[in-house]
Amino acid sequence: MDAAEFRRRGKEMVDYVADYLENIEKRLVYPDVEPGYLRSLIPTEAPLEPESYEDVIKDVERVIMPGITHWHSPYFFAYFSAASSYPAMLADMLCGALGCIGFSWGTASEATLMSLLAARCKAIRRVQATNSNYSESDVLGKLVAYTSEQAHSSVERAALIGGVMMKQVPADNSYAVRVDMLKKMMEEDKAAGLIPFYFCATLGTTPSCAFDRIVELGPLCNEENIWMHIDAAYAGSAFICPEFRPLLNGVEFADSFNFNPHKWLLVNFDCSAMWVKKRTDIIGAFKMEPLYLKHENQESGRSITFTHTHWQIPLGRRFRSLKLWFVFRLYGLQGLQAHIRKQVALAKVFESLVRADKRFEICAEVIMGLVCFRLKGSNELNQNLLKRITDSREIHLVPCQLSGRFVLRFAICARTTESSHIQQAWRHITQLTFELLQEPSH
Amino acid sequence: MDAAEFRRRGKEMVDYVADYLENIEKRLVYPDVEPGYLRSLIPTEAPLEPESYEDVIKDVERVIMPGITHWHSPYFFAYFSAASSYPAMLADMLCGALGCIGFSWGTASEATLMSLLAARCKAIRRVQATNSNYSESDVLGKLVAYTSEQAHSSVERAALIGGVMMKQVPADNSYAVRVDMLKKMMEEDKAAGLIPFYFCATLGTTPSCAFDRIVELGPLCNEENIWMHIDAAYAGSAFICPEFRPLLNGVEFADSFNFNPHKWLLVNFDCSAMWVKKRTDIIGAFKMEPLYLKHENQESGRSITFTHTHWQIPLGRRFRSLKLWFVFRLYGLQGLQAHIRKQVALAKVFESLVRADKRFEICAEVIMGLVCFRLKGSNELNQNLLKRITDSREIHLVPCQLSGRFVLRFAICARTTESSHIQQAWRHITQLTFELLQEPSH
Numbered sequence: 062m063d064a065a066e067f068r069r070r071g072k073e074m075v076d077y078v079a080d081y082l083e084n085i086e087k088r089l090v091y092p093d094v095e096p097g098y099l100r101s102l103i104p105t106e107a108p109l110e111p112e113s114y115e116d117v118i119k120d121v122e123r124v125i126m127p128g129i130t131h132w133h134s135p136y137f138f139a140y141f142s143a144a145s146s147y148p149a150m151l152a153d154m155l156c157g158a159l160g161c162i163g164f165s166w167g168t169a170s171e172a173t174l175m176s177l178l179a180a181r182c183k184a185i186r187r188v189q190a191t192n193s194n195y196s197e198s199d200v201l202g203k204l205v206a207y208t209s210e211q212a213h214s215s216v217e218r219a220a221l222i223g224g225v226m227m228k229q230v231p232a233d234n235s236y237a238v239r240v241d242m243l244k245k246m247m248e249e250d251k252a253a254g255l256i257p258f259y260f261c262a263t264l265g266t267t268p269s270c271a272f273d274r275i276v277e278l279g280p281l282c283n284e285e286n287i288w289m290h291i292d293a294a295y296a297g298s299a300f301i302c303p304e305f306r307p308l309l310n311g312v313e314f315a316d317s318f319n320f321n322p323h324k325w326l327l328v329n330f331d332c333s334a335m336w337v338k339k340r341t342d343i344i345g346a347f348k349m350e351p352l353y354l355k356h357e358n359q360e361s362g363r364s365i366t367f368t369h370t371h372w373q374i375p376l377g378r379r380f381r382s383l384k385l386w387f388v389f390r391l392y393g394l395q396g397l398q399a400h401i402r403k404q405v406a407l408a409k410v411f412e413s414l415v416r417a418d419k420r421f422e423i424c425a426e427v428i429m430g431l432v433c434f435r436l437k438g439s440n441e442l443n444q445n446l447l448k449r450i451t452d453s454r455e456i457h458l459v460p461c462q463l464s465g466r467f468v469l470r471f472a473i474c475a476r477t478t479e480s481s482h483i484q485q486a487w488r489h490i491t492q493l494t495f496e497l498l499q500e501p502s503h
Numbered sequence: 504m505d506a507a508e509f510r511r512r513g514k515e516m517v518d519y520v521a522d523y524l525e526n527i528e529k530r531l532v533y534p535d536v537e538p539g540y541l542r543s544l545i546p547t548e549a550p551l552e553p554e555s556y557e558d559v560i561k562d563v564e565r566v567i568m569p570g571i572t573h574w575h576s577p578y579f580f581a582y583f584s585a586a587s588s589y590p591a592m593l594a595d596m597l598c599g600a601l602g603c604i605g606f607s608w609g610t611a612s613e614a615t616l617m618s619l620l621a622a623r624c625k626a627i628r629r630v631q632a633t634n635s636n637y638s639e640s641d642v643l644g645k646l647v648a649y650t651s652e653q654a655h656s657s658v659e660r661a662a663l664i665g666g667v668m669m670k671q672v673p674a675d676n677s678y679a680v681r682v683d684m685l686k687k688m689m690e691e692d693k694a695a696g697l698i699p700f701y702f703c704a705t706l707g708t709t710p711s712c713a714f715d716r717i718v719e720l721g722p723l724c725n726e727e728n729i730w731m732h733i734d735a736a737y738a739g740s741a742f743i744c745p746e747f748r749p750l751l752n753g754v755e756f757a758d759s760f761n762f763n764p765h766k767w768l769l770v771n772f773d774c775s776a777m778w779v780k781k782r783t784d785i786i787g788a789f790k791m792e793p794l795y796l797k798h799e800n801q802e803s804g805r806s807i808t809f810t811h812t813h814w815q816i817p818l819g820r821r822f823r824s825l826k827l828w829f830v831f832r833l834y835g836l837q838g839l840q841a842h843i844r845k846q847v848a849l850a851k852v853f854e855s856l857v858r859a860d861k862r863f864e865i866c867a868e869v870i871m872g873l874v875c876f877r878l879k880g881s882n883e884l885n886q887n888l889l890k891r892i893t894d895s896r897e898i899h900l901v902p903c904q905l906s907g908r909f910v911l912r913f914a915i916c917a918r919t920t921e922s923s924h925i926q927q928a929w930r931h932i933t934q935l936t937f938e939l940l941q942e943p944s945h
Contacts, residue, residue, distance in 0.1 A: 062833055064521040067589035071520070074593050075513030078600040079506040107831040110838075117832050121597070125825070132602050143602055147509035150599045151516050155563070157592045157771050158520040160574050160585055178664055198644025201666055221788075222620055224643055224666045329599050331821060346663075379773060383567070389549035390559050391504055396552075 062114070070114055077118075078150070082133065085477075090134040091454040094127050130457065135478040136486060138458040141267070141295040142404070142430065142474035146327035152387035153329060156380045169294035170215035172319035172335040175343060177206060177219045177259055180288030180316070182346035184258035187286070201225060205250050206259035209238045209273055211266040213292065219261075226255075236271035236425060236463065238262065240278050247285065259288045262315075264308060265296025268461035268470070269425035269433045272296070272308050279314025291318045294333075296429055298325035299405070302398050308428075316342070325430070327400060327476065328388050332381045404430040404473040407483055411471055414487045420494065424463050430473035433463060436494065440467035449493040456486045504556070512556055519560075520592070524575065528924070532576040533896040536569050572899065577917045577924040580900040583709070583737040584846070584872065584916035588769035594829035595771060598822045611736035612657035614761035614777040617785060619648060619661045619701055622730030622758070624788035626700035629728070643667060647692050648701040651680045651715055653708040655734065661703075668697075678713035678867060678905065680704065682720050689727065701730045704757075706750060707738025710903035710912070711867035711875045714738070714750050721756025733760045736775075738871055740767035741847070744840050750870075758784070767872070769842060769918065770830050774823045846872040846915040849925055853913055856929045862936065866905050872915035875905060878936065882909035891935045898928045 062070070102124045131137060133145045185200045201224055208216045210229040220227030230238050230246060247257045260282050262273040275291065282289040291312065297320020299305040312318060319335045322328040337343045392400070412427045415434045424433040435443045444467055447460055461470050471486075504512070544566045573579060575587045627642045643666055650658045652671040662669030672680050672688060689699045702724050704715040717733065724731040733754065739762020741747040754760060761777045764770040779785045834842070854869045857876045866875040877885045886909055889902055903912050913928075 062589040064525050064589070067592070068517055068521050070589075070593055071517030071596070072514045074596050075510055075517060078513070078596060079510050081600055083506050106836075107839075108835045111835040112832045114833060117829060129601060145600075145602045147504040147506070147512075150509070150596070151512055153599045154513070154516050154520060154592070154596055157595045158523055158587075159571060160587045160772055181666075196644055197666070198640045201643060202638055202640025222664070224623075224639070330602055387559060390554045391556060393550045393553040394548075397549075 066114070073118075077121075082145075082477075085131055085134050086136065086482075088126075088131050088134065089454045090131050090136045090457045091451065092128050092130055093454055099124065099128060133475050133477070134457075135475045135482040136456040137474045138456055138471045138486065139474070140459060140470075141324050141472050143330050144323050144325060144327045144332075145329050145476055146388055146392070148387040148391040149327060149329040149384040152384040156383050159380055159383075168331055168333045169213075169292055169319050169321050170218070172317070172333060173213075173216050173261060173290060173292055174219040174222060175335070175346075176288065176290040176317040176319075176337075177223050177225070177261070179337075179342045179346040180206075180259040180290075181223055181225060183288065183342055184256065188256060200256070203254065203256045204258050205247075205255045206261070207243060207246065207257065208261040209263055209266065211236050211238075211268055211271060212261060212263050213267050213294070216261045216263075216292065225259075232271065232273075234464075236266060236269045238273040238278065240274065240281050243278060244281055247281075247287075257285060257287055259290070261290045261292055264291055264293040265299075265429060267295075268468075269463055270296060270429050270431040271425065272428070275311035275314065277311070279311040283314050288316045289314055291315045293318065293320040295321065295324045298322065298397075299401050299429055301326075301394060302401055305401075305429075322385060322388075325401065325404075326388065326397060327392060328384045332384055334385075400476065404478070407473045407478060407480065408432050408471075410480055411473075411483050411487065414483070418491065420498075424466070424468045432471040433461065433468045434471065435466065435468050442497070443467045443469065446490075446494060446497055449497060450490065453489070453493065455489055508556070515560075519563075524587075524919075527573055527576050527919075528578060530568075530573050530576065531896045532573050532578045532899045533893065534570050534572055535896055541566065541570060575917050575919070576899075577920040578898040578928060579916045580898055580913045580928065581916070582901055582912075583914050584767050585772050586765050586767060586769045586774075587771050587918055588830055588834070590829040590833040591769060591771040591826040594826040598825050601822055601825075610773055610775045611655075611734055611761050611763050612660070614759070614775060615655075615658050615703060615732060615734055616661040616664060617777070618730065618732035618759040618761075618779075619665050619667070619703070621779075621785045621788040622648075622701040622732075623665055623667060625730065625784055626698065630698060642698070645696065645698045646700050647689075647697045648703070649685060649688065649699065650703040651705055651708065653678050653680075653710055653713060654703060654705050655709050655736070658703045658705075658734065667701075674713065674715075676906075678708060678711045680715040680720065682716065682723050685720060686723055689723075689729075699727060699729055701732070703732045703734055706733055706735040707741075707871060709737075710910075711905055712738060712871050712873040713867065714870070716753075717756065718753035721753040725756050730758045731756060733757045735760065735762040737763065737766045740764060740839075741843050741871055743768075743836060744843055747843075747871075764827060764830075767843065767846075768830065768839060769834060770826045774826055776827075842918070846920075849915045849920060849922065850874050850913075852922055853915075853925050853929065856925070860933065862940075866908070866910045874913040875903065875910045876913060877908065877910050884939070885909045885911065888932075888936060888939055891939060892932065895931070895935065897931055 132143045181204065184204055185197055188200045189195055189197075204225045206220050206225055206227040207230050208227060209232050211232050217227055228246060228250075230243050233239050243260065250257055260278065262275050262278055264272050264275070275289070279289055281287075293300075296308070300309050315338065317335065317337045319333065321333045323330040323332040389397075408427055408430045411432045412423060415421045415423055415432065420436055421434055422437050424435055436446055447469060450456060450458065458469060458471055461468050574585045623646060626646055627639055630642045631637055631639075646667045648662050648667055648669040649672050650669060651674050653674050659669055670688060670692075672685050675681050685702065692699055702720065704717050704720055706714050706717070717731070721731055723729075735742075738750070742751050757780065759777065759779045761775065763775045765772040765774040831839075850869055850872045853874045854865060857863045857865055857874065862878055863876055864879050866877055878888055889911055892898060892900065900911060900913055903910050
């Protein structure tokens with residue numbers, strides 16, 4: 062394919078993309094195929110000679126689309142939102158053409174891991190400075206990290222990778238971690254000879270979008286020399302709205318902070334932003350300087366060296382900041398705020414619909430774009446309802462567990478979700494509920 | 504920006520991308536700006552109201568392009584190649600529109616880390632099974648990993664992250680690791696009470712594209728229960744050509760293997776492929792199963808669960824396999840082989856030019872698309888030559904160190920590099936050499 066053909070095919074692809082997104086709600090949001098469906102549709106080997114572009118693009122609908130979960134359908138209410146916007150797509154086209162290697166934008170899971178590793182390195186050095194007879198593995202065996210029982214699974218996995226113990230702090234009845242509980246656990250652990258070194262707070266937990274009380278947790282962590290990382294993967298985008306800023310109070314105590322613009326800030330996947338209070342903490346943990354990566358300005362002090370090896374796990378990175386730049390400029394702060402506010406308002410619409418139906422209950426305070434709800438009754442009843450929703454494939458949502466109860470998570474995700482889609486989703490849920498409750502077994 | 508505007512702007516962007524790539528060699532390959540140049544060109548805050556698209560696109564040339572290193576210029580000979588092709592760009596446009604979350608394609612650095620962590624987990628379990636009084640940190644403190652002194656810095660960093668000791672195995676005079684040296688080191692370590700558990704072999708090292716002798720190293724690793732990972736980040740793509748397959752002999756002894764299609768297989772950055780012999784080894788090390796990530800077919804046995812949490816560090820991933828699919832089909836195996844062979848031939852052209860000039864020497868066997876060369880004489884002389892090359896900005900290459908000598912790496916990178924660019928690059932290098940040697944100090 063030469064540049065001339067790319068000009069033609071690229072313009073066709075632009076139309077294909079626009080057609081796809083303009084008509085996305087006509088597609089089943091959740092694919093109706095069995096795992097392995099792809100195997101019989103594709104050859105076992107790459108073709109020897111080039112195929113025609115027409116054949117490939119024909120196969121997009123025949124082979125690929127049947128297996129796609131349409132994350133940007135207005136009937137997608139699962140997980141959290143994944144951002145999508147035309148400006149970000151344009152920037153990604155340019156990014157692909159430039160194909161240059163950028164710096165440290167990771168994902169929230171990676172940010173958590175990096176902060177934990179930096180904290181581990183700092184703690185080991187501190188302990189060894191006063192106990193010179195301790196080996197690194199002696200210290201490792203005593204280190205304890207903490208996070209909420211409601212934290213994302215990637216936090217626990219970071220500890221697994223880092224080879225340190227991690228303890229889950231019980232949350233209060235709003236699913237937030239409070240200082241008393243963390244303090245109590247840390248004191249017990251210190252009394253048992255362990256060394257608390259890291260706490261990962263969450264602003265906007267995955268199950269229920271709860272906010273740990275960082276304004277009271279932060280001072281404790283600072284006093285005790287505990288690294289406080291804040292995972293605000295989803296909710297972090299909302300802090301561009303002044304009315305949500307109070308939830309960020311206490312951020313000044315944090316050692317590191319992360320959120321994913323690719324979740325809620327209209328920047329297409331993937332793009333995650335991490336801040337570190339003292340950059341030497343991160344660099345010190347990972348510094349490696351082979352000759353082929355040295356460059357002239359590194360030690361000049363004029364520039365912050367974003368040499369990727371020191372700030373993240375992969376060596377290379379796409380030029381992701383280009384997407385942020387396109388999106389910030391083409392939406393403006395007001396446009397982005399309007400997007401956040403609209404989605405929060407849509408969640409309130411759904412909450413009202415649930416509250417008006419006596420068969421249902423709301424399971425957690427609705428603060429952002431997530432509504433946790435369930436049928437009053439057994440977990441089994443709610444599992445059955447979710448199975449019907451999933452089987453019908455008209456809307457897509459996923460469950461969570463709160464206080465031992467099976468709960469449905471209704472997350473406002475797509476940029477194109479409107480009030481009409483919420484109404485339609487609720488009609489669909491209540492229709493399936495009606496059918497479920499008609500069955501003799503209930 | 505609505506769909507109608509995206510159609511218009513997208514088509515303009517397609518032309519911009521094609522224009523950029525058709526005229527890329529007219530741009531200075533290496534940017535002539537100082538670190539921090541960007542600060543005065545961009546505002547300190549995101550705009551309150553949306554800006555016009557015209558303003559943004561005007562700023563691409565005014566603000567962004569002056570700072571870009573043009574990785575796809577035919578005068579870019581630094582690091583290794585970064586793939587770029589029109590089919591992969593088309594696929595990325597579609598990938599951005601779908602915006603769905605894919606599975607486990609990482610980068611080579613991440614693949615190395617994942618293999619090391621899986622090996623660590625396996626080793627700890629094995630040791631604890633026979634020594635039940637050992638704690639996890641007792642075992643960690645005894646584990647030893649090995650890699651070539653020529654291996655990529657990310658290998659050493661994987662050990663740093665994993666909290667285990669890593670030893671560098673001296674290479675032979677072709678810069679490859681041989682079995683005798685590894686065996687000797689392992690035996691000394693075992694005698695000292697340590698536990699060897701992991702060896703990272705490299706096929707195509709970064710400094711000189713050397714190939715560790717896996718056909719003799721593999722059996723030793725298998726006998727000693729050492730996980731052998733193969734990092735073939737760059738050279739791995741060449742194994743689609745039968746004539747390079749002998750270099751892969753011994754791969755059957757490996758526990759894991761990785762290469763980056765984004766380096767040499769025309770798949771735009773980023774796309775890295777990893778194989779694991781026993782997938783339970785990787786999954787076992789990272790399995791986490793929160794309710795919001797459970798899905799129905801997970802335990803059915805009909806599908807391999809690529810749930811991202813178990814196979815890689817980030818939770819989410821772009822739909823990168825789409826790029827592979829477009830590229831395989833639109834180039835065909837023959838087209839991809841032709842690309843590899845052409846670049847290897849271009850390296851031979853450059854090698855001949857160097858060999859014909861008595862002032863220069865070739866520093867390592869030229870096997871793939873990389874030529875390591877230097878001026879006969881001091882390291883300082885070669886550092887001066889590289890400084891002149893870098894300052895002139897007409898071609899871009901980076902150095903390496905081989906046997907304590909400062910060496911210039913000339914890597915065939917861009918898809919569009921032709922013999923004429925090689926000739927021009929050599930004329931440029933010899934002109935700068937002439938000027939350098941004219942100076943009284945030499």
